[in-house]
Amino acid sequence: MTDVVTEAGSQWLSREDLEQARERLPILYVDALPVRVDESGTVTSFGLLLRVTGHGEISRALVTGRVLYAERVRTALLRHLEKDLGPLALPKLPAAPQPFTVAEYFPVPGVTPFHDPRQHAVSLAFVVPVEGDCHPQQDALELTWVTPEEAADPHLQAEMVGGQGTLLRQALAVCGF
């Protein structure tokens, strides 16, 4: 859950204020798992980012990021998908505002399957079909498309940090795998 937030302006938070808020309030996030679907809507592959973690290790990850003040959840999803997949990905957000699950990232590990040492983040998780060309941006090194079988691999899931392997597993289940 790396987000390099550098918003300016009176409505948003300075890095310092954000640090302070992170010790006081649950911070609202979105998690998105990009998928490719066939003409019947069945998922054919799942898109995973390769990121460099804070410890310099490489890890697979979902698209993730903060919801800003006065920002719609949909807008935040589109913003983070564009940030990580580029402007030509053509994500198709679901018509319903209901997330497939809510991932509660706790600063202390073990409370839930999800963990974020920086903060208490509560994340609305969505599966998002993308139809266009994906070109990873910013701190995402690469985007890999894996088959449902590969995505179900416990080793792959265990490598993901913060419990995102659990989120991937839950998304697979939601998609019928």
Added chain:
Amino acid sequence: MTDVVTEAGSQWLSREDLEQARERLPILYVDALPVRVDESGTVTSFGLLLRVTGHGEISRALVTGRVLYAERVRTALLRHLEKDLGPLALPKLPAAPQPFTVAEYFPVPGVTPFHDPRQHAVSLAFVVPVEGDCHPQQDALELTWVTPEEAADPHLQAEMVGGQGTLLRQALAVCGF
């Protein structure tokens, strides 16, 4: 819920066998509400068919029809969407197999909000964004796109037969309206 089923072949049912089965078993259906969405996935309009009912009246309706033996639910959805909207509608079925609700059409009115004098039909209901051109086929006279506000009109909903007004209302709620 008009479907003119004339399948041949040993696996499927003759009209006579279907009549008989309809008195003995719940029949599996799908209901689909076609929608237009904007680039953020928000529904901008709902697609309603105009049909001639068995009594010669004109009524608004959802896309609906039976799931056949050995047919995937997804395939049935695509087949009925193509039957009613034409081959160029480009429906985008959801990645998850979960319907937004299950409508139980009873032969006796009043058991549930849904009623089908011909049979006990249990229908998996889906909201389906369509991106292409829609040209009603067969027994659908016309397809009308209505705004969320128009779709929420109790008079419009009350006109729909078999309780499909309730299904439209439920679909609106699922889409955040």
Added chain:
Amino acid sequence: MTDVVTEAGSQWLSREDLEQARERLPILYVDALPVRVDESGTVTSFGLLLRVTGHGEISRALVTGRVLYAERVRTALLRHLEKDLGPLALPKLPAAPQPFTVAEYFPVPGVTPFHDPRQHAVSLAFVVPVEGDCHPQQDALELTWVTPEEAADPHLQAEMVGGQGTLLRQALAVCGF
């Protein structure tokens, strides 16, 4: 969405800090609609609170409140249900963490159906069967149980503030009405 927050301690927010955060970050809430169900799980009545609004008017409302730092969403739901319904209500939270919808309360009306002049609140909404005795507490004057038909009344829904009438309508739809 009235919450009388009087938490002390370093982890939580002073009233002043909360005011400041409310101008900078979306604040995470939960909304709960208490219901009575029969032995088949069908909802027989919906529980609505009578509250005095900031303007001294009386309004029907859902159980609602903030999720605190390091608090589980489930814990927040139980805390607010107990606050409003008393300690003997015996709420039965759903096994799944998925809310039935996400209500985005914007400080400016008209962006979504939901509005909260104090803040940008994003609320996870749940239908919660309660089995015990309910005794409204604190700033809730009374709890009324209404039938699904009464709850569907557009006049009743229009009276509710902040768009909670829409949330009630969506909950009805989710419960099959």
Added chain:
Amino acid sequence: MTDVVTEAGSQWLSREDLEQARERLPILYVDALPVRVDESGTVTSFGLLLRVTGHGEISRALVTGRVLYAERVRTALLRHLEKDLGPLALPKLPAAPQPFTVAEYFPVPGVTPFHDPRQHAVSLAFVVPVEGDCHPQQDALELTWVTPEEAADPHLQAEMVGGQGTLLRQALAVCGF
């Protein structure tokens, strides 16, 4: 998916008619996974039946069975839960009619993760908290409560027939595991 159907009467099917229908129509089923929850609604254990399969092997299974003509889905769920868990299980069906997934059991293996050599069954799957005493009945030998960790064991899941291990895995995901 063993159901010993012995209904009499004109509305229901003779065993012979059922055999015939099974070659012609998708048959509507329900699958239920009984769970124990704590006071916050979190699942603490999952209930699995031990059954003797058609081949004389012992296998873990979900509660499952057919929906009858003119029977509500809720009624079918209660009937099969009582059949397998006894009359004192006190199942708490969800307020929403939406299943967590739809399992399509095909007569030919490999079309979906679900397989039933006898028929094309389409099953609405539910997680059902039970609060009372469970005493397996009829052809269920035993009911075992397993922890979420035990239920997640790939070996346990692989042992289950007809793809019910996949259904168990999907139910775990829906419950946040």
